[in-house]
Amino acid sequence: MTGAQSDRRRAVPDLTGYSITSEVAGREESLLELEGLASLAANAFVFDDDERSLAVRRLLLLCGAAEFAAPSTTLLLDPVGTPVGMYAVCSAGDLSSRRLAGAVAVARRGRGLVRPDEVRRMQRLAAAQAPVVDGDVYLARIAVASSAAGTGVGRWLLSHMFDAARDAGFTRCVLDVADENTHAGAFYARAGFTEFGTGVAHDEDTGRSCTLRHLAYTF
Amino acid sequence: MSDRLRQLVGETLEVPPESVTDDAAYGTFKGWDSINHVRIIFAIEDAFGIALSDDEVMQLRSLAAIRACLAGRGVGDDESSGA
Numbered sequence: 001m002t003g004a005q006s007d008r009r010r011a012v013p014d015l016t017g018y019s020i021t022s023e024v025a026g027r028e029e030s031l032l033e034l035e036g037l038a039s040l041a042a043n044a045f046v047f048d049d050d051e052r053s054l055a056v057r058r059l060l061l062l063c064g065a066a067e068f069a070a071p072s073t074t075l076l077l078d079p080v081g082t083p084v085g086m087y088a089v090c091s092a093g094d095l096s097s098r099r100l101a102g103a104v105a106v107a108r109r110g111r112g113l114v115r116p117d118e119v120r121r122m123q124r125l126a127a128a129q130a131p132v133v134d135g136d137v138y139l140a141r142i143a144v145a146s147s148a149a150g151t152g153v154g155r156w157l158l159s160h161m162f163d164a165a166r167d168a169g170f171t172r173c174v175l176d177v178a179d180e181n182t183h184a185g186a187f188y189a190r191a192g193f194t195e196f197g198t199g200v201a202h203d204e205d206t207g208r209s210c211t212l213r214h215l216a217y218t219f
Numbered sequence: 220m221s222d223r224l225r226q227l228v229g230e231t232l233e234v235p236p237e238s239v240t241d242d243a244a245y246g247t248f249k250g251w252d253s254i255n256h257v258r259i260i261f262a263i264e265d266a267f268g269i270a271l272s273d274d275e276v277m278q279l280r281s282l283a284a285i286r287a288c289l290a291g292r293g294v295g296d297d298e299s300s301g302a
Contacts, residue, residue, distance in 0.1 A: 096245075096246050097277065099252070099253035100245065100253045100256060100276075100277055100280075101273075101277060102253060103253035103254045103256060103257045104257055104273050104276050104277065106254075106257075107257045107261070108273065119254060122254070123252060123253075123254040123255075126252060126253065127252065
């Protein structure tokens with residue numbers, strides 16, 4: 001065992017005893033923790049701090065309005081049942097409906113909880129996301145717990161998602177990755193994704209910007 | 220022709236009401252995104268004195284669908300009532 005980072009990344013992970021589930025109920029906090037790892041740049045653009053971010057993302061999850069709410073999410077559980085990885089995918093129609101449900105949840109149940117400036121930045125961010133068309137599967141999130149980082153679990157999850165998406169008849173996988181997230185960008189490049197555009201969300205009040213690279217992989 | 224619905228949608232999306240075509244819909248018409256969709260619905264609820272359920276908010280995604288819903292509730296705007 002060399003222990004070299006590059007070798008570890010390429011290794012096929014030993015997932016004996018692990019399981020896959022789309023059952024999110026009862027695992028919401030673990031999911032939020034994992035999902036947060038996959039949306040750091042977006043959350044830093046929208047929210048002032050982690051507390052605000054968690055409160056709003058929890059609301060959207062519990063209302064079933066988040067892009068990573070059931071049934072979009074697949075969790076990888078370790079042998080004792082702890083989620084160590086996740087991905088969330090949406091069709092073009094799913095994405096459109098989730099965004100609508102999110103806006104409804106924020107307006108109806110998040111009144112007073114979600115601030116108008118946060119809503120404005122969420123709106124800007126959504127407008128900067130990749131165009132998703134029929135036949136596309138949108139990879140809204142993919143994340144691996146820090147305890148499992150570098151073990152090949154991310155690549156395994158991506159392969160699992162590709163297989164399921166192909167079986168479901170999708171022809172292309174589309175995602176957004178924050179320009180500043182070079183680690184994830186390199187991961188997707190190694191997996192064969194190519195860039196087909198960019199979107200920039202800017203908020204003049206805070207001076208914050210978030211540049212999203214639109215990546216695609218054709219099956 | 221007076222058309223309160225077209226007016227409300229235009230005002231919410233900050234576009235001239237006459238540019239809001241009958242096929243205008245969430246996701247395809249300029250500026251009609253998820254947040255503005257909810258703003259449109261709230262404006263309609265206030266203007267017509269009705270309350271729409273979350274399911275209706277999710278389903279009423281076009282000018283035509285909203286117009287049909289209003290007509291069904293007997294609060295249709297001028298155009299749908301043939302005025």
